[in-house]
Amino acid sequence: MDRWIGGGIVVAAMALFVWVLPAQITFPRIEVGGGVGGIAASPLFFPRLMAALLGSLGVILFLRGHSRERNLRDGEGFAFEPSEAIRVASTAAILIAYAALLETVGYLLLTPVTLAALCVFLGFRRWFVVLVTAAGFTALVYLGFRYGMKILLPEGLLD
Amino acid sequence: MLDQLAQAAAAVFHWHALVMIVVGTVIGIIVGALPGLTATMAMAIFSPLTFFMPPLVGIPFLLGLYKGGTFGGSISAVLIGTPGTASNAATVLDGYPMAQQGRGGKALQASIYASTIGDFFSNLVLVFAAWPLAMIALEFGPPEVFALILFSMTVIASLAGASLAKCVVSAMLGVLLALVGIDTVSGASRLTFGIGELQGGISYIPFVIGLFGLGEIFVQISKRAGQFKIARISEDPEADRVTFREILTKYPRTVLRSSVVGSVIGVLPGVGAETANWVAYGMAKNASPNRKKFGKGELEGVIAPEVSANANCAASMVPMLAFGIPGDVVTAVMLGAFIAQGLQPGPVLFKEHMVEIYGIYIALFLATLAMFVVAKLSLRWWVRVLQVPSGLLYPVVTMLCLAGAFAINNSLFDVGITIAFGILAYVLRMGGFEVAPMVLAFILAPMLEQSLTQSLLMSHGNPAVFFTRPIAALFMVLTALSVGLYARGMLRDRRLQAGASGPAAGGTP
Numbered sequence: 027m028d029r030w031i032g033g034g035i036v037v038a039a040m041a042l043f044v045w046v047l048p049a050q051i052t053f054p055r056i057e058v059g060g061g062v063g064g065i066a067a068s069p070l071f072f073p074r075l076m077a078a079l080l081g082s083l084g085v086i087l088f089l090r091g092h093s094r095e096r097n098l099r100d101g102e103g104f105a106f107e108p109s110e111a112i113r114v115a116s117t118a119a120i121l122i123a124y125a126a127l128l129e130t131v132g133y134l135l136l137t138p139v140t141l142a143a144l145c146v147f148l149g150f151r152r153w154f155v156v157l158v159t160a161a162g163f164t165a166l167v168y169l170g171f172r173y174g175m176k177i178l179l180p181e182g183l184l185d
Numbered sequence: 186m187l188d189q190l191a192q193a194a195a196a197v198f199h200w201h202a203l204v205m206i207v208v209g210t211v212i213g214i215i216v217g218a219l220p221g222l223t224a225t226m227a228m229a230i231f232s233p234l235t236f237f238m239p240p241l242v243g244i245p246f247l248l249g250l251y252k253g254g255t256f257g258g259s260i261s262a263v264l265i266g267t268p269g270t271a272s273n274a275a276t277v278l279d280g281y282p283m284a285q286q287g288r289g290g291k292a293l294q295a296s297i298y299a300s301t302i303g304d305f306f307s308n309l310v311l312v313f314a315a316w317p318l319a320m321i322a323l324e325f326g327p328p329e330v331f332a333l334i335l336f337s338m339t340v341i342a343s344l345a346g347a348s349l350a351k352c353v354v355s356a357m358l359g360v361l362l363a364l365v366g367i368d369t370v371s372g373a374s375r376l377t378f379g380i381g382e383l384q385g386g387i388s389y390i391p392f393v394i395g396l397f398g399l400g401e402i403f404v405q406i407s408k409r410a411g412q413f414k415i416a417r418i419s420e421d422p423e424a425d426r427v428t429f430r431e432i433l434t435k436y437p438r439t440v441l442r443s444s445v446v447g448s449v450i451g452v453l454p455g456v457g458a459e460t461a462n463w464v465a466y467g468m469a470k471n472a473s474p475n476r477k478k479f480g481k482g483e484l485e486g487v488i489a490p491e492v493s494a495n496a497n498c499a500a501s502m503v504p505m506l507a508f509g510i511p512g513d514v515v516t517a518v519m520l521g522a523f524i525a526q527g528l529q530p531g532p533v534l535f536k537e538h539m540v541e542i543y544g545i546y547i548a549l550f551l552a553t554l555a556m557f558v559v560a561k562l563s564l565r566w567w568v569r570v571l572q573v574p575s576g577l578l579y580p581v582v583t584m585l586c587l588a589g590a591f592a593i594n595n596s597l598f599d600v601g602i603t604i605a606f607g608i609l610a611y612v613l614r615m616g617g618f619e620v621a622p623m624v625l626a627f628i629l630a631p632m633l634e635q636s637l638t639q640s641l642l643m644s645h646g647n648p649a650v651f652f653t654r655p656i657a658a659l660f661m662v663l664t665a666l667s668v669g670l671y672a673r674g675m676l677r678d679r680r681l682q683a684g685a686s687g688p689a690a691g692g693t694p
Contacts, residue, residue: 030350031616035354035619042361044351046376047376048363049371049376050375050376050377050378051368051374051376056386067477069370069371069373070580071374072364072634072637073361073364073375076357076360076361077361079353079357080354080357080361080667082545083350083353083354083357084354086350086352087350090350110407110408111407113407113582114403114406114407114611116348117403117406117583118604118607118608120606121232121399121583121587121604123606124587125587125597125600125604127595128600129597130648137584140584141580141581141584144579144580144584145576145577145580148406148575148576148579148580149578150358150574150576150577151574154579156577159577159581163581163584167584167588171588171592175234175590175592176237177235177592178595179591180546180597183333
């Protein structure tokens, strides 16, 4: 697997060096003092240096992964189990949906629902405890933000 | 000076600060005791809270959190045989067997006393070492700063797990992420992809909450951990106790040695308590006449790593306060909280903010006292803390992460940043990459770039500037030595592995 990671890093580093960095750093190059000093003052110099280093490391990972897989073939690499990855991806999806809906629905309505959904999803199904925790946590954070830190959380539908 | 000291004492002895130290310590111990939740995570999640407090209330709270979190890991190490944090991993070796033998109370008391002694020693190291080092650092120009940061970044290699290359890749990603936003030298906008919120760079606290908070939660969720089997503490306190005096009189050498080891390792940038506790344990075992009992429930095997883990705490703040360079990931997160309070760690802090510095010194000792008192009074409650079901705990911590990320700038974009880096941390860790080098590199990269640019500009592009100035040259030599020693160690390990696998492979029919 290191071979694939290394290869991916090399491609990403090359894309950064050749395409992304010049496209994303459009400020005109500054010539101060000339020579290396002048190059160093350019906002492109350090990022390109880092991209080149990243690419070199990618090559090392690729070569090492290549020789290791040839010698061992022991399945070393990503520790992903499909069921584990699905569990994490589902949790992440719940959180992304929460972030996307927070402004529209509001903190007070959405947080207890999300918290309860996460508890149930992670296998905790003592309903009374879930409801008390979800309501208590939401109220505590809301009041702490509003009166302790003077931060207004999104009101959403309750506005 | 006395005037500043009096001002600092008045601020830190105010009831508000005292309460927050105790609250920080309690949260720290709870978080430290729960496997999967770390002091770094607690620091990341709760540091936004401190932005709304005066500096000498918010920072003492974080100090309590740090010290409590470092001690707290020993509770789960003793009672369930799983260290709450990496700083207490070596404590498991003798602490857990002691608990299984019905001596869990004794192991926990020893852990409290040992942590307090190490913590106190570490506070003294910080008080006496930070100021002189900061005065030296005041003389540093850009070439010295560049060489020092380069040296620190090579020491990050010590965070490498199985693969140095993966560690450096992680650090490089941190550097590239730090480039996002406005370049301080040229004013150019870099890698923002037209997103307005990225003009000021990636917000540091949401970034670390994502990596250490949400990322850790994702990893724990994927493991589907069951309920822990918790060892019981004896109901007879007389049969299962140890005294402070007993530890100091029976094990003075172990206590002193472990204190020095923990503090020295703490002062070195990049190396943290997770190394110190193993080194102290190994040294105690080698020096002890009871070395054969180590690993089977030897009290000295609990004392040594615990002294060392907490002796690392304040000492690891020395490079952060004196040079502005974090000693480990916890102080990297703490550095963000300092900056948010308007306190830029580094030598200038000792020139312009002596009241805050004295306040931090006093707060360190108060936090040690708070840790001792809270831990002593609540010893028997920790069994209940460990019984909190993960299915309830992780959702609450997750929602706390998102609330903390929102609090920094009242921004949903920051919540998105936290979720994105949480997912990235999970993917990287599953691929065998550590995220700690990424955070340290993220902090150091802007300083590294700025000092490199300034050095080359002042020398008209001549890189010899890094070798002609004595202090810069010293750090460049140390950098070369650090890389050389690391490479030699790796080659030696490889040769040993080859030697070990060779005969075994040959002997297999």
